[in-house]
Amino acid sequence: MTPEARRDLAGLLATARREGRQIPPPHDLPEDAEEGYAVAEEVAALLGWERRGWKVAATTPEMQRRLRATEPTRGPIYARFVTDSPAVVPHAPLLDPIVECEVLLRLDRPLPPREAPWTAQEVEAAIGAALGGIEVAECRFPMDALPAMSAILADGAGNGHYVVGPEIPGWREADLAAMPVALEVDGVRRRIGCGADAMGHPFRVLLWLAEALRRRGEGLAAGDLVSTGTCTGMLRPARGQRMRARFGDDCKVDLAFA
Template identity: 50%
Template structure:
């Protein structure tokens, strides 16, 4: 799919920001993609130009609260990169993070491809492609400064603020259902957010089905080995240096992150 000169210009800016771990202080209006389709095309070009090994995809906007806050009509998504994946307990320096937001999610890794095809995927077919599920935290980051965020299509072009991915324990009984698993998010020992799997589109595996359909229409599908973060059950919680984050997924898994000053 050919892209315009403006789309390429935006992609170049986002590639440089990714490589330099920096933010754009502002974005000219004429570089904001006109549509979500144009924005996702920019995200594809950014990933291709970076040449980084993909981790998979992130999905956001999967709860009513997040969609209302971001003024979204439905979910959004973006490419993620394996170099930003790690396991709990994790430690980051505050200076290396870009306006970090903590999001408690399920990380779903595929065992089989969900390739492009004419017929729509069904939810059972999508579930059958799953290899494993982990408790996870995305430390979302944006290449635009939070104080000067551009319109949503520019954020989609940035991979919907894809950031770092902290893997917790494997959810061994995931096939029995994720909707009933509660999540508690604590910062420095104080409860800050609570949620449950069902908050994410009724079932955290439904966003995966949605993404499989999105990528089927794009003509590339989803691939075995890719990990998809299926959307936050605890919203988007800003964190800062000197804080310790702990997330409990029922009595099944715990994830811990320390943000050094």
């Protein structure tokens, strides 16, 4: 893309977000992931919205196949779209929403920019809490005309709304990889998975993100929230439905679509 085309796409996406609408994919799109992320940074700068953390997606080979990605992807979580469980989200304004149950990690220590790679031990020590969560992913491009993944990255990797649930009991000692995760719709179980669906373990997702940001001269701040990828695949919600995500036996996250 030329610098002008990149600015134009960033402007279109920022306007679409402010106005809550979708746009047809323009002819000139990012050529690769790096260009997509560069456009996303310009979109974030134009919006000026507070960032609460990061989402990571495509954390399994199956999700990468479905999303047409070759590696995990990342996008910002905006504070204005983060709510606590139980949450109510109006369905009508949503743009091709997809519901996903995800382990959320909240940092209580920063992982600042540096030259040396992060270790798994350092990253895990920065985690202050592992929480149950629901992502309602959205896309500013219509689902029936989706462009290449590089353009989805320009759109913040399909970021949307995030529902934050309670802390997963005993998360630091528990086997989060083996933890069952289920999504219920109006009391009926519709999707099942486990913590290992997030890159083998949710903590590995945080390490991947910390390294991806480090290589760009960026870092993570104390208080950041990291959504670690779906453990239950993807499900389209309907207006009036009530969702409940279960993480193990004692962590529940509730979301209703008004």
